[in-house]
Each structure stands twice: as C-alpha cells, then as structure tokens.
Amino acid sequence: MSRVQNVIVGTARSALSWVPAQWLPGGTPDxxxxxxxxxxxxxxxxxxxxxxxxxxxxxxxxxMDGLCYATLVHSTIARGRIARxxxxxxxxxxxxxxxxxxxxxxxxxxxxxxxxxxxxxxxNSDLPILQDDRxxxxxxxxxxxxxxxxxxxxxxxxxxxIDYEAAQAETRFxxxxxxxxxxxxxxxERNHLSFGKAERELARAPHRVDNLxxxxxxxxxxxxxxALTAAWVGDRLTVHDTTQMIAGEAxxxxxAFGIPRDQVQxxxxxxxxxxxxxxxxxxxxxAVAAARMVGRPLRLQLSRESVYRIxxxxxxxxxxxxxxxxxxxxxxxxxxxxxxxxxxxGACPEAYTLGTRSAYRAKSFEILxxxxxxxxxxxxxxxxxxxxxxxxxxxxxVDELAHNLAMDPVELRLRNMPDxxxxxxxxxxxxxxxxxxxxxxxxxxxxxxxxxxxxxxxxEWRIGMGCGGGSFPYVRMPGAAVxxxxxxxxxxxxxxxxxxMGMGTATVVVQQVADRLGLPLSAVTxxxxxxxxxxxxMAGGSSQTVSIAAAVLAAAEKLxxxxxxxxxxxxxxxxxxxxxxxxxxxxxASASEPARRETFRAILSxxxxxxxxxxxxxxxxxxxxxxxxxSTAAMFCELRVSDVTGEIRVDRLLGxxxxxxxxxxxxxxxQFRGGMIMGLGLALTEETLLDERSGRIMNPTxxxxxxxxxxxxxxxxxxxxxxxxxxxxxxxxxIGEIGITGIxxxxxxxxxxxxxxxxxxxxxxxxxxL
Amino acid sequence: xxxxxxxxxxxxxxxxRVSLLDLxxxxxxxxxxxxxxxxxxxxxxxxxxDGRRVLSCLTLAAQADGRKVTTxxxxxxxxxxxxxxxxxxxxxxxxxxxxPGQICAAAAMLxxxxxxMPSYVTADLTAPVTLSRDEVRxxxxxxxxxxxxxxGIVDAILSVAQERAA
Ligand code: FES
Ligand code: FES
Numbered sequence: 001m002s003r004v005q006n007v008i009v010g011t012a013r014s015a016l017s018w019v020p021a022q023w024l025p026g027g028t029p030d031x032x033x034x035x036x037x038x039x040x041x042x043x044x045x046x047x048x049x050x051x052x053x054x055x056x057x058x059x060x061x062x063x064m065d066g067l068c069y070a071t072l073v074h075s076t077i078a079r080g081r082i083a084r085x086x087x088x089x090x091x092x093x094x095x096x097x098x099x100x101x102x103x104x105x106x107x108x109x110x111x112x113x114x115x116x117x118x119x120x121x122x123x124n125s126d127l128p129i130l131q132d133d134r135x136x137x138x139x140x141x142x143x144x145x146x147x148x149x150x151x152x153x154x155x156x157x158x159x160x161x162i163d164y165e166a167a168q169a170e171t172r173f174x175x176x177x178x179x180x181x182x183x184x185x186x187x188x189e190r191n192h193l194s195f196g197k198a199e200r201e202l203a204r205a206p207h208r209v210d211n212l213x214x215x216x217x218x219x220x221x222x223x224x225x226x227a228l229t230a231a232w233v234g235d236r237l238t239v240h241d242t243t244q245m246i247a248g249e250a251x252x253x254x255x256a257f258g259i260p261r262d263q264v265q266x267x268x269x270x271x272x273x274x275x276x277x278x279x280x281x282x283x284x285x286x287a288v289a290a291a292r293m294v295g296r297p298l299r300l301q302l303s304r305e306s307v308y309r310i311x312x313x314x315x316x317x318x319x320x321x322x323x324x325x326x327x328x329x330x331x332x333x334x335x336x337x338x339x340x341x342x343x344x345x346g347a348c349p350e351a352y353t354l355g356t357r358s359a360y361r362a363k364s365f366e367i368l369x370x371x372x373x374x375x376x377x378x379x380x381x382x383x384x385x386x387x388x389x390x391x392x393x394x395x396x397x398v399d400e401l402a403h404n405l406a407m408d409p410v411e412l413r414l415r416n417m418p419d420x421x422x423x424x425x426x427x428x429x430x431x432x433x434x435x436x437x438x439x440x441x442x443x444x445x446x447x448x449x450x451x452x453x454x455x456x457x458x459x460e461w462r463i464g465m466g467c468g469g470g471s472f473p474y475v476r477m478p479g480a481a482v483x484x485x486x487x488x489x490x491x492x493x494x495x496x497x498x499x500x501m502g503m504g505t506a507t508v509v510v511q512q513v514a515d516r517l518g519l520p521l522s523a524v525t526x527x528x529x530x531x532x533x534x535x536x537x538m539a540g541g542s543s544q545t546v547s548i549a550a551a552v553l554a555a556a557e558k559l560x561x562x563x564x565x566x567x568x569x570x571x572x573x574x575x576x577x578x579x580x581x582x583x584x585x586x587x588x589a590s591a592s593e594p595a596r597r598e599t600f601r602a603i604l605s606x607x608x609x610x611x612x613x614x615x616x617x618x619x620x621x622x623x624x625x626x627x628x629x630x631s632t633a634a635m636f637c638e639l640r641v642s643d644v645t646g647e648i649r650v651d652r653l654l655g656x657x658x659x660x661x662x663x664x665x666x667x668x669x670x671q672f673r674g675g676m677i678m679g680l681g682l683a684l685t686e687e688t689l690l691d692e693r694s695g696r697i698m699n700p701t702x703x704x705x706x707x708x709x710x711x712x713x714x715x716x717x718x719x720x721x722x723x724x725x726x727x728x729x730x731x732x733x734x735i736g737e738i739g740i741t742g743i744x745x746x747x748x749x750x751x752x753x754x755x756x757x758x759x760x761x762x763x764x765x766x767x768x769x770l
Numbered sequence: 771x772x773x774x775x776x777x778x779x780x781x782x783x784x785x786x787r788v789s790l791l792d793l794x795x796x797x798x799x800x801x802x803x804x805x806x807x808x809x810x811x812x813x814x815x816x817x818x819x820d821g822r823r824v825l826s827c828l829t830l831a832a833q834a835d836g837r838k839v840t841t842x843x844x845x846x847x848x849x850x851x852x853x854x855x856x857x858x859x860x861x862x863x864x865x866x867x868x869x870p871g872q873i874c875a876a877a878a879m880l881x882x883x884x885x886x887m888p889s890y891v892t893a894d895l896t897a898p899v900t901l902s903r904d905e906v907r908x909x910x911x912x913x914x915x916x917x918x919x920x921x922g923i924v925d926a927i928l929s930v931a932q933e934r935a936a
Contacts, residue, residue: 051866052854054802054842061801272867502864674918702811713920
C-alpha cells in the first residue's frame with residue numbers, strides 16, 4: 001500500500017467522476033434486479049444434507065495410501081536465535097520418518113505479503129520459514145516432526161530439546177507506541193485525512209466528547225482446525241487445504257516450490273469456518289516441503305494451540321474518537337485516530353477508521369492511524385477488520401454525545417445521516433440507513449428505553465437498551481472468472497474456484513444461474529473449491545458473491561451468441577442476433593416475438609453436441625471508484641446487568657440492514673446472525689491474552705478463550721430494507737461482515753443505559769462493572 | 771473384545787494412546803465426527819456411547835471396548851434422523867463443521883431430558899423436565915459454533931422435542 005497507489009486510485013477517481021454513470025458497470029442496472037425468480041427465495045443450502053450426515057469431506061479427511069502425519073514445534077522466546085537444537089531422541093523415536101528444522105529445510109522463499117494489486121500475493125507473513133536459526137516472535141515454528149501416526153509424531157515432538165539465545169524484543173503495546181510509523185494507505189484508502197480544521201472546530205463546539213477506547217486481541221477460532229493433506233507425484237503437487245484463497249494459494253505454492261502453476265492443484269470444497277483466518281501461513285509451506293522430503297503423502301492438522309501460535313488474529317487497538325456538535329446536535333468535528341499493531345513482516349493495517357469516513361456528515365474531519373511494531377505473530381484480517389472495532393469507538397462516542405445533549409441516540413444519528421459521501425462528495429449508489437434505523441427502532445420497541453440510565457430494574461438486575469450503527473464497504477474483486485456450461489439434457493453447471501465456508505455462496509450461485517438462463521433450480525449445479533477451475537477471487541471483504549455474480553453475468557451475455565451459432569438456419573431463431581434474444585423457459589426466445597423460441601436441448605440436439613461452454617470474467621469494478629457503496633446497519637440490544645455479580649445477560653438483539661438485494665433470505669439471515677454473535681463475543685467474552693513480558697499468548701485454547709456459547713446467544717431478530725443497489729450485479733452488496741459491525745457499540749451503550757457506567761475497554765467483563 | 775461402531779465390530783487399536791476420535795477419523799475413515807480442540811472444550815467430537823453423549827477426544831479408544839458407539843454416520847443410517855432433517859429445515863448450520871457434534875449431543879440431550887435429568891436452569895429439580903428454549907440453550911452449551919448458527923440449532927432441537935412430546 002504505497003504512495004503510488006494513493007496517486008493511482010486518486011487519479012482514477014477524479015477521471016471517473018467525469019464519466020457519466022451510465023457508462024459504468026451497472027449504469028444500466030442488472031436486468032435481474034426486481035425480477036421475481038429464484039433470487040430472493042429461501043432456497044435450502046445445496047450442501048446441507050451432506051453436512052448434516054457428516055459426509056462433507058473437509059481437508060483433513062481425505063484418505064491416502066501411505067499417509068504420514070506431522071506436528072509442529074514452536075519457539076518459546078519472542079526474539080533471538082536457536083543456540084542448540086537436539087533432535088536425536090525424536091529422530092530415533094518409534095515411527096518417526098523425519099524431523100524438519102532450519103538445518104535440513106529446503107530453500108523456500110516465503111510468499112509475498114497480501115496485496116490488493118496482486119491476487120497471487122497471499123502471504124500473511126514474509127518472515128523466512130525454517131530458513132535460519134533466528135526467532136522473530138513467540139510461537140514461531142522452529143521444527144516439525146513427521147511420523148507414521150499422529151500419536152508418534154506428537155510424542156516425538158516433545159523429545160526435541162532446544163536452547164535459545166534470547167535477544168531484546170519489544171512486546172509491550174504501550175511502550176512501542178513511541179516508535180509508531182504512519183503508512184500512507186489503508187488498503188485502497190488514504191490513511192491521513194484532514195478536512196476542515198477539526199481540532200479548532202472541536203475546541204469551539206458547544207457540545208463535545210473526546211475519549212480513548214481500547215479493544216482487545218482476538219482470534220478467529222473457526223471450529224475446524226487449520227489442516228492440509230499434501231501429496232507429491234514427481235513434480236506435481238496436490239493439496240487438500242482449508243483455505244479462503246484457493247487460486248492464490250495454488251499460485252503461491254507453485255512459486256515457492258519452483259514448479260509451473262498448472263502442476264499445483266489446491267482442493268478446498270468445504271471450509272469449516274474461516275472469518276479471515278484461513279489464509280496462507282507457515283504451516284502450508286512446512287507441510288508441503290516435508291511431504292516432498294519424506295516422499296509420502298502427508299497430513300498436518302494443527303492443534304488448537306498451534307493455530308493460536310502461528311495464525312494471527314485481530315490486533316488490539318487504542319482509539320481516540322472526538323466529536324464536536326452544535327446546539328442541534330449536528331456534527332461540526334469528527335476526529336478518529338489511534339494505534340494498532342502491524343509488524344514490518346505483516347500486512348494487515350486494521351483499518352478501524354475507514355467506516356468513520358462515511359458514517360456521518362460533519363463539518364470537519366481529522367483521521368489518522370498509527371502502526372506499532374511488537375514481536376508477535378502478525379495480526380491479520382478478522383471478520384470486518386477495522387469496522388468491527390472502529391464502530392465500537394465511534395458508536396460509543398455518538399452515544400456519549402447523545403447523553404450530553406440529552407437527545408435520543410437514534411434521533412442524533414438520523415440528524416447526522418449523510419446524503420453523499422461526507423468527505424469525497426461521491427454519490428451513494430444507494431443508501432437507506434435512515435430507513436434501517438426507523439424500521440429497527442419501531443420493531444425493537446426502542447420507545448421503551450428509559451432516557452435516564454440506571455432506572456429500569458427487575459430484582460437484582462438493571463436493564464438497559466442500546467443501539468449502534470454499522471457500515472461495511474462494498475467490494476467487488478477484479479478478475480473473477482467462471483465457466484458456464486449448458487448441456488443437451490437441459491442442465492447447466494457453473495464452475496469456478498470459489499470457496500464455500502458456510503456463507504451459502506454455492507447456493508446463491510445456483511439461484512442466479514437458474515434465473516439468468518431461465519432454468520429450474522433443479523437443473524443447475526455448481527462446481528467450486530478447486531484451483532483447476534477458472535480462478536475466482538478469494539473469499540474476503542464480503543466480496544465473493546458479487547465478484548462471481550459479475551462473471552456469471554458476463555458469461556450469460558456470451559452464451560446466446562454461441563447458441564445462435566449452433567442453432568443454424570432451420571431453427572425458429574434463425575436470423576436473430578444475440579442482442580435480440582433472451583434466455584427464458586429453458587432456452588432462447590426472441591425478445592420482440594416471444595413465440596420464436598427454442599430450448600437448449602433442441603438446439604444442442606440438432607447441432608449434435610453434448611454441451612456448450614463459455615468462459616468469462618466480470619468487468620473491472622469501476623463502480624467502486626465512482627460511487628460511495630456501503631452496506632449499513634442499525635443494531636439494537638437489550639440486556640441485564642446483575643447488581644450482585646456484574647454479570648451481563650443479553651436478552652434481545654435486533655439487526656436492521658440496508659445491503660441491497662437479499663439473494664437468499666434464509667442463508668442471509670444466518671450470515672447476519674453469525675456476524676452479530678461474533679460481535680457479542682467481541683463485546684463481552686473474547687480476548688486473546690498476551691503476556692506482555694514474553695509476547696506469549698497465555699490462553700491458546702477454546703477453554704480459556706471464550707467464544708459465545710448457546711447460553712450467551714439470545715434469539716436474534718434480523719430485518720432488511722431489500723432495496724436493490726442499481727450499481728451492483730444483482731443489486732446486491734456484501735452481507736458477511738456487516739453483521740459484526742455496530743454490535744459492540746450497541747452492547748456497550750446498553751450497559752451504560754442499564755448501569756450509568758461507561759466502559760470504553762473491551763471486552764466488558766463483569767470485573768469492569770463492579 | 772471389540773468396539774461396535776454403528777453396528778460393525780472393530781478391534782481396539784494396538785497403540786493404547788489412540789483416542790476414540792482418532793480411531794474414528796484417522797483409522798476407520800469415519801470422518802463425520804469432527805475435531806476442534808482435542809481437549810474437551812468444543813463438542814465437535816461428540817458421539818454416543820451406549821446412547822450417552824461423550825467427547826471422543828477425551829475418550830481412549832480402549833475405553834469403548836465392548837461398548838456400542840454411534841456416530842453421525844450411524845445416527846441417520848436409514849434415511850435422515852429427525853434431528854438432521856430439522857437442522858436442514860431451520861438452517862441450523864453454516865460451514866457444517868460443528869454440525870455432527872451438535873446433532874449427536876442433541877440426540878442424547880433429548881433422552882436425558884425425557885429421563886427427567888435437571889440442568890442448571892431447571893427451577894424444580896423433582897418435576898419432569900419441559901424443554902424450554904433456555905433449557906435447550908443451557909444443555910447445548912458444550913457444543914460451540916463459531917459461524918453463529920445458534921438460533922437455528924435451538925429451533926431445530928425444540929421442533930424435534932415438541933414432536934417427540936406430542
Ligand atoms: S475436539 Fe473434543 S471437545 Fe473439542
Ligand atoms: S456451522 Fe460452522 S461452526 Fe457451527
């Protein structure tokens with residue numbers, strides 16, 4: 001993310017602001033918008049049945065002859081070097097085939113750090129992997145043991161003796177702040193943003209709040225452990241991995257191991273949860289190298305502890321938010337800055353100020369993020385990186401301001417809703433967050449909230465209500481490709497290397513192909529999860545569905561020409577051009593004379609072909625540059641706080657969303673709820689505890705890191721505006737991450753409403769309320 | 771002796787360290803049983819031994835010697851088990867990884883409740899148990915779901931509980 005990138009994005013944006021909207025993708029809205037078809041229906045998950053039967057094969061479940069098993073050994077110091085490593089006992093332990101250390105690991109270049117401009121750059125860390133005796137963070141991989149069984153490998157790993165020569169390492173967030181650096185860009189946005197004289201406006205505002213908020217380290221904790229099964233045959237590599245970036249990983253492995261891209265196949269048909277954590281880390285490189293060294297297929301399934309040690313999570317942050325407002329509550333100044341971790345060998349800027357730039361109208365803005373370097377496993381993208389925790393600080397501050405102004409917090413937000421991007425002035429493609437607020441407040445019964453904190457009580461319980469706004473940018477990745485095949489038996493298949501982690505991606509792909517081709521749902525299948533298929537982008541940034549949808553649209557536009565060519569002169573369609581026909585009723589029909597039609601079956605039978613395929617890529621995502629495009633939300637929470645123990649129980653949660661067309665209400669509701677539940681964990685229970693003296697994670701287990709359990713999760717109500725976005729494929733925007741944004745603010749504000757106590761430090765555990 | 775798994779007899783493994791979980795997944799390819807922690811914290815590995823729910827990661831395979839083990843593959847052996855159908859109906863899953871453990875745990879939990887076993891949230895310890903939403907939430911809290919399918923899971927289990935009570 002460089003200065004150059006700022007200039008390029010800036011130039012493209014100003015050039016595009018002169019281009020008429022109808023020239024841009026989506027200028028003519030997607031014809032499927034507003035049409036009643038399979039899109040918008042509650043189709044069941046296409047992979048539901050094999051999942052409830054336990055038949056879906058995950059990465060660590062692929063059987064292979066001669067399979068061997070690996071275990072990792074992790075450093076116990078933060079920085080320094082290995083002074084002595086004795087692996088003799090491990091090497092001679094029963095069943096052991098190989099011990100890999102820096103002494104025998106082949107030369108492998110680490111994958112390049114994740115980059116927006118290079119889809120094959122997918123590394124989360126660019127530190128050398130077992131290439132030398134140096135240690136860079138506590139928990140780094142220092143050895144791997146390969147044995148005939150998992151038990152043998154696990155036991156032998158305990159026999160490796162290592163002495164370290166420790167070096168000075170900064171492991172304290174507070175102390176590293178003085179050495180913070182300022183990077184020019186956060187993803188594709190400029191980092192430092194100064195608009196008007198915000199500090200001066202703040203100082204002279206009649207009403208203001210100005211506070212520090214802290215958020216904790218977190219880990220993704222997908223229930224499926226990171227695991228891969230890797231097999232070499234000569235110079236061909238097959239990897240069954242659990243990954244959010246199938247195509248990127250295949251390219252990265254090819255590069256790392258010096259083989260052509262088409263000699264690597266990465267398969268990942270099912271991913272047992274990702275949330276940003278299932279990317280490229282050191283374990284894939286170690287396992288693939290070890291498999292080549294032993295000459296046998298190999299499985300490496302990380303222990304839960306190993307996942308914590310070498311797969312980074314969400315950085316802790318310290319954020320300042322200040323808001324100045326005039327007597328009517330209109331914002332005159334909005335300031336958001338702070339610190340988060342990004343070691344020089346990592347790539348995630350934890351962009352917690354991005355959402356603030358478009359959330360509210362204000363006369364002036366001052367925004368800046370600083371990044372500190374401490375010796376830790378590199379932090380990475382975790383569900384709504386930035387937004388999940390940035391909205392905690394921002395939405396708490398808005399609530400504090402509402403309290404100062406003695407104004408209803410929903411009213412204060414509505415009063416400051418933007419009608420265009422507040423800083424760039426770019427038009428919104430579609431924006432109805434105000435409606436989401438009003439619909440949500442009405443449905444939740446917001447009017448029952450006591451304006452004065454600490455006044456509602458039932459026995460030992462104080463009861464409170466809170467709300468918080470959420471926002472997540474629309475992203476469509478460039479370069480998604482798909483192959484669309486129509487067969488003589490009347491079926492169709494969409495193939496691409498997309499990933500299904502439970503979002504319902506595969507299900508909505510089937511729905512839209514059915515609508516685009518005029519086929520029944522039952523005639524459509526999807527093939528995903530294989531790098532041998534046309535390359536889909538990674539699953540991230542809530543972008544996968546629209547990225548694939550744009551490619552499906554492009555393929556569906558190509559298909560009629562192919563079919564007309566095959567139809568020939570004796571077809572009722574003869575003489576028609578591609579622009580004059582529509583796909584409907586399981587075939588092609590003339591747009592002006594619908595009686596002139598022929599089914600796909602008939603066309604292919606006459607042509608004596610089994611099938612016809614087209615491959616296409618989506619248009620470049622220029623709409624993102626021309627318009628301000630965001631999924632938004634209004635979150636409401638009601639909870640109880642015990643006077644006796646400080647315990648918090650969340651009784652009700654409602655999410656009201658404005659995210660464009662909802663493609664499948666059933667799977668979308670699950671996505672929204674899932675995000676909201678992870679938001680409850682962020683607000684109340686989750687924290688990765690770093691020992692600041694040693695840089696070591698102290699609770700690398702699901703017993704000591706508390707993800708919300710059934711008893712913590714109330715029934716969650718979700719509603720949406722369902723207003724299509726005229727600029728996006730299908731009218732849709734992302735829904736995977738918006739659910740977690742705004743929740744922590746809503747919870748903290750409800751705690752304040754219940755108790756009169758403002759907690760600015762997540763998670764809000766009971767000790768902070770006693 | 772042998773371990774009877776889903777109606778078929780298997781010899782216990784020679785290596786005494788092998789857990790029931792690893793016997794199922796690594797040696798018998800019964801990979802419907804999942805693993806999320808290997809230390810009893812997540813419930814993904816839940817199976818039934820003689821009808822009761824156990825965490826197979828904390829059970830040595832040898833401990834199942836002479837007993838009957840039912841895994842997700844055996845639960846719906848003839849068609850879908852009512853819980854499996856209900857999970858589909860109520861979208862009680864996303865990635866599907868915690869799902870087999872949730873379903874096995876729920877199957878045993880329904881029997882526990884029918885036998886009158888109280889839970890932490892049961893008000894009257896002597897009366898028969900009625901499975902309220904809170905009862906189900908409490909009794910299922912040993913099964914983690916990170917995707918957040920909790921509402922659908924509880925709805926699915928309640929629907930089956932009501933069918934069985936009717
Ligand atoms: S794997 Fe057994 S409880 Fe987690
Ligand atoms: S469905 Fe993914 S963990 Fe429960």
